[in-house]
Amino acid sequence: xxxxxxxxxxxxxxxxxxxxxxxxxxxxxxxxxxxxxxxxxxxxxxxxxxxxxxxxxxxxxxxxxxxxxxxxxxxxxxxxxxxxxxxxxxxxxxxxxxxxxxxxxxxxxxxxxxxxxxxxxxxxxxxxxxxxxxxxxxxxxxxxxxxxxxxxxxxxxxxxxxxxxxxxxxxxxxxxxxxxxxxxxxxxxxxxxxxxxxxxxxxxxxxxxxxxxxxxxxxxxxxxxxxxxxxxxxxxxxxxxxxxxxxxxxxxxxxxxxxxxxxxxxxxxxxxxxxxxxxxxxxxxxxxxxxxxxxxxxxxxxxxxxxxxxxxxxxxxxxxxxxxxxxxxxxxxxxxxxxxxxxxxxxxxxxxxxxxxxxxxxxxxxxxxxxxxxxxx
Numbered sequence: 001x002x003x004x005x006x007x008x009x010x011x012x013x014x015x016x017x018x019x020x021x022x023x024x025x026x027x028x029x030x031x032x033x034x035x036x037x038x039x040x041x042x043x044x045x046x047x048x049x050x051x052x053x054x055x056x057x058x059x060x061x062x063x064x065x066x067x068x069x070x071x072x073x074x075x076x077x078x079x080x081x082x083x084x085x086x087x088x089x090x091x092x093x094x095x096x097x098x099x100x101x102x103x104x105x106x107x108x109x110x111x112x113x114x115x116x117x118x119x120x121x122x123x124x125x126x127x128x129x130x131x132x133x134x135x136x137x138x139x140x141x142x143x144x145x146x147x148x149x150x151x152x153x154x155x156x157x158x159x160x161x162x163x164x165x166x167x168x169x170x171x172x173x174x175x176x177x178x179x180x181x182x183x184x185x186x187x188x189x190x191x192x193x194x195x196x197x198x199x200x201x202x203x204x205x206x207x208x209x210x211x212x213x214x215x216x217x218x219x220x221x222x223x224x225x226x227x228x229x230x231x232x233x234x235x236x237x238x239x240x241x242x243x244x245x246x247x248x249x250x251x252x253x254x255x256x257x258x259x260x261x262x263x264x265x266x267x268x269x270x271x272x273x274x275x276x277x278x279x280x281x282x283x284x285x286x287x288x289x290x291x292x293x294x295x296x297x298x299x300x301x302x303x304x305x306x307x308x309x310x311x312x313x314x315x316x317x318x319x320x321x322x323x324x325x326x327x328x329x330x331x332x333x334x335x336x337x338x339x340x341x342x343x344x345x346x347x348x349x350x351x352x353x354x355x356x357x358x359x360x361x362x363x364x365x366x367x368x369x370x371x372x373x374x375x376x377x
Contacts, residue, residue: 006036006037007036008034008036009027009030009034009055009069009072009079010027010030010083011027011028011029011030011089012026012027012028012083012084012085012086012088012089013026013027013079013080013081013082013083013084014026014027014080014082014083014084015027015057015072015077015078015079015080016077016078016080017059017076017077018076018077018078019076023059023060023061024059024060025057025058025059025060025065025092026057026058026084026088026089026092027055027056027057028056028057028058028064028089028092028093029055029056030053030054030055030056031053031054031055031056031066032052032053032054032069033052033053034051034052034053034069035050035051035052035053035069036051036069036073038050038051038052039051039069039070039073041074041075048070048071048073048074048075049070050070051068051069051070051073052069053068053069054066054067054068054069055067055068055069055072057072058089058092058093058095058096060092062095062096062098062099063096063099064093064096114213117210117213118213118217121213121214121217121218122217125218127148127152128145128148128149128218129141129144129145129148129218129219130217130218131216131217131218131219137215137216137217137218137219137220138163138165138170138219138220138221139163139164139165139170139171139172139219139220139221140163140219141218141219142163142172142192142215142218142219142220142221143161143162143163143172143219143221144219145192145218145219146161146172146174146188146189146192147159147161149188150174150185150188153184153188154179154180154184157176157178157179157180158176158177159174159175159176159179160174160175160176161173161174163221169222169223170221170222170223171221171222171223171224171225172189172192172221172223172224172225173224173225173226173227174189174224174225174226174227175226175227175228175229176228176229177228177229177230177231178229178230178231178234179228181228181286181287182226182228182286182287183287185226185228186224186226189224189226190224191211191214191215191218192214192215192218192219192220192221192224193207193220193221193222193223193224194206194207194215194220194221194222195207195222197223204222228286230285232255234285235255235258235281235285236255238281238284238285239253239258239263239277239281241284242268242277242280242281242284246268246269246277246280247319248266248277252326252350252351252352253266253277253351254351256351257349257351258278258281261278262278262349263276263277263278263281264276264277264278264279266278268280312325312326312327312328312331312368313325313326314326314365314366314368316357316362317354317357321356321357322354322355322356322357323344323354323355323356323357323361323362323365324347324350324352324353324354325339325344325352325353325354325365325368326351326352326353327353335368338364338368339353339355339364339368342355342360342361342364343355343356343358343360343361344361344364
């Protein structure tokens with residue numbers, strides 16, 4: 001051992017700890033009898049053992065630590081020959097005491113601020129359920145309050161809110177149809193999420209401050225998630241809106257086209273922001289390209305009108321130079337044979353009978369519409 005490692009350490013001696021960024025200090029007291037001769041260094045100095053005394057060290061950052069003699073003589077520490085005077089030792093201990101007083105004052109002030117915050121939140125959100133003394137502010141309470149907030153914020157929209165518990169965590173999941181955007185619902189759910197998972201170090205970090213107090217008052221879950229569905233009418237509305245916007249008015253897109261993914265192959269202009277019609281409809285539905293789809297009030301019940309004769313619709317498709325005929329129901333066999341004879345073919349993609357525009361095909365379309373030969377059996 002070097003001289004510093006074997007020589008007795010005296011009161012007032014200055015030391016340096018190289019751990020956690022490093023800090024300097026003064027040995028303010030020595031408790032017990034030092035035995036440097038029996039200190040052993042293991043694993044290349046990474047571990048030390050032995051010794052008998054404890055050193056109370058007043059660090060410059062205002063902390064006071066009691067450290068075993070063997071640790072101070074280890075490779076992470078330095079012992080300097082300089083020795084502080086009694087006055088300097090007293091100043092160091094006074095700084096430690098002042099820091100303890102300051103820390104206690106800050107802790108008391110923080111406790112008062114948190115109590116005031118709890119009272120303010122409890123008063124401002126008196127319409128929410130608060131955790132009872134001794135109970136767990138978990139996902140069940142969170143789900144109950146989320147349900148209340150959603151109903152209050154989005155009246156008329158039906159939400160399904162479910163809480164779950166499982167090994168290692170818990171969650172709350174919200175589902176709804178049409179209604180507000182996911183971001184608007186997540187603004188509410190985020191308040192009840194206890195923290196965030198950090199994939200960089202595979203850890204879960206809990207919230208602090210006001211966010212923590214909210215969770216302790218009104219419940220929390222480790223994870224929250226949402227699922228937003230859409231009715232067929234909402235999807236058809238989105239398809240019709242985009243068809244008008246991007247010049248596809250001559251094409252009648254159907255729910256079957258949507259379900260089968262055929263709209264992936266319908267290209268849109270470069271300025272649309274997305275290359276295909278299917279993605280464009282999704283962007284519109286999820287509010288990234290259109291207004292929220294909030295359900296309209298239910299219509300008043302009315303008597304069913306008397307059944308009227310079915311009629312087909314024919315129209316020219318100037319963009320493709322064709323004639324299109326659409327039937328509300330599959331036509332009779334003789335109508336289909338007439339269509340084929342006049343050059344019409346069924347377009348699965350367009351959902352219509354199609355032929356090249358000529359005087360003959362237009363006359364056929366007019367004849368079928370006028371005589372309603374398409375009536376089903």
